[in-house]
Amino acid sequence: MIPRLKPAFDGDELAAALRQPSRTDVRQFERAFAAKFEAADAVAFPYGRTALKMFLEVVGLTDAEVIAPSYTCVVVQHAVMLSGNIPVFVDNTMTDYNMDLDQVAAAITPRTGAIVATHLFGFPLDIIRLRQIVTEAEQRYGRKIWIIQDCAHAFGARWKGRLVCEDGDAGLFGLNISKVVSSIFGGMLTFNDRGLADRVRQHRDAGLQPGGLIKSWLRFAYLAATYPAFHTLPYGLVHYLQYRTTLLDRLTKAYHLDEEVRFPPDAGTQMRPIEARVGMAQLRKYGWMIERRREHATRYAAELAAVPGWVLPPVPDGATFSHFPVRVPDRQAAVDHFARHGVHLGEVVEYSVGHLPAYRRFSEGVELPNSLYCSEHMINLPVHPQLSDAQRRRIIEIARLIR
Numbered sequence: 001m002i003p004r005l006k007p008a009f010d011g012d013e014l015a016a017a018l019r020q021p022s023r024t025d026v027r028q029f030e031r032a033f034a035a036k037f038e039a040a041d042a043v044a045f046p047y048g049r050t051a052l053k054m055f056l057e058v059v060g061l062t063d064a065e066v067i068a069p070s071y072t073c074v075v076v077q078h079a080v081m082l083s084g085n086i087p088v089f090v091d092n093t094m095t096d097y098n099m100d101l102d103q104v105a106a107a108i109t110p111r112t113g114a115i116v117a118t119h120l121f122g123f124p125l126d127i128i129r130l131r132q133i134v135t136e137a138e139q140r141y142g143r144k145i146w147i148i149q150d151c152a153h154a155f156g157a158r159w160k161g162r163l164v165c166e167d168g169d170a171g172l173f174g175l176n177i178s179k180v181v182s183s184i185f186g187g188m189l190t191f192n193d194r195g196l197a198d199r200v201r202q203h204r205d206a207g208l209q210p211g212g213l214i215k216s217w218l219r220f221a222y223l224a225a226t227y228p229a230f231h232t233l234p235y236g237l238v239h240y241l242q243y244r245t246t247l248l249d250r251l252t253k254a255y256h257l258d259e260e261v262r263f264p265p266d267a268g269t270q271m272r273p274i275e276a277r278v279g280m281a282q283l284r285k286y287g288w289m290i291e292r293r294r295e296h297a298t299r300y301a302a303e304l305a306a307v308p309g310w311v312l313p314p315v316p317d318g319a320t321f322s323h324f325p326v327r328v329p330d331r332q333a334a335v336d337h338f339a340r341h342g343v344h345l346g347e348v349v350e351y352s353v354g355h356l357p358a359y360r361r362f363s364e365g366v367e368l369p370n371s372l373y374c375s376e377h378m379i380n381l382p383v384h385p386q387l388s389d390a391q392r393r394r395i396i397e398i399a400r401l402i403r
């Protein structure tokens with residue numbers, strides 16, 4: 001079965017994981033990451049969500065409103081809540097699925113402390129317009145509004161030629177195995193301001209536990225398991241276990257907590273050297289990974305325009321396609337159709353955060369129809385770098401069988 005995603009791990013990552021650990025592995029990864037994304041510095045975390053929470057703490061935000069899209073990964077709002085702040089939801093456009101910037105402008109109040117600008121599915125948000133909106137609001141209210149560019153889906157995405165993570169006060173990255181670059185788990189913040197990066201690093205080192213050898217071994221076991229798990233042959237079994245049994249669900253419960261506002265138990269421990277070394281190996285093949293994603297997306301966009309009822313995404317310059325999202329009239333029918341032909345479709349993002357029970361009280365009176373619609377109608381076609389041209393052609397053929 002063709003998996004919906006696949007980390008681009010091969011012998012390089014395994015060799016990197018097995019190398020002798022060094023105390024400088026994490027710092028080296030931070031430096032290489034900063035260089036790759038043209039930042040002055042970067043600070044590594046166990047998860048992206050921990051990074052966001054600690055950033056909000058360092059800049060001294062409490063009881064402040066933090067604007068973010070409703071159509072995003074729920075852990076963003078978990079980080080906002082757990083840092084003692086208040087989530088404010090904004091709806092997305094139906095073109096590139098990013099926040100509607102008119103609504104961002106309207107959502108800013110004297111209590112706004114930060115905006116998490118998510119570049120969903122790798123589509124760059126208009127960072128120039130966002131900057132204008134924020135500058136005007138800062139002048140109006142006489143207070144700083146922090147901008148966090150959420151690039152967890154948007155490694156290397158550019159708006160008018162400029163890396164989106166370069167703008168704002170920090171770039172936020174997630175590094176789990178579903179991400180474009182992976183360090184097994186992990187998160188990263190990039191900064192233009194070295195002083196701010198130092199403050200965040202100090203806060204991290206004071207607040208997080210070392211993690212220890214057991215965490216490193218568990219990470220190694222997890223890495224090793226990804227090789228067979230995402231291979232086309234055994235993946236059918238993984239798919240079966242996910243959809244027909246509760247086993248995988250139970251194993252991933254700590255990570256996946258859509259309904260409950262809490263972090264996984266190991267979110268309070270440092271990134272381990274093994275993760276940093278795997279991340280370094282990934283950065284070395286970064287150019288190829290992005291190129292391959294764009295190639296898959298371009299072919300899908302060119303060849304699937306006539307599938308009845310499908311709304312394809314745009315393929316703008318500067319998008320890097322963590323996903324290839326397609327709006328379909330009946331998601332379950334599409335998922336079943338592809339599964340029957342041996343392809344696992346993604347259903348990301350499968351919820352609208354503002355509609356989740358834990359967050360409903362924060363979205364009262366806010367209209368989020370697009371977020372709700374997308375959460376019920378979106379599929380993602382596989383675009384991982386190791387998807388072969390023959391597999392992509394097969395996916396296109398299967399899509400064309402839909403009536």
Ligand SMILES: Cc1ncc(COP(=O)(O)O)c(C=O)c1O
Nearest residue numbers: 047048049073152174175186187
């Ligand atoms: C859009 C977005 N932002 C932030 C994150 C946070 O990353 P992590 O899972 O490492 O906490 C994710 C993770 O999946 C994400 O999809």
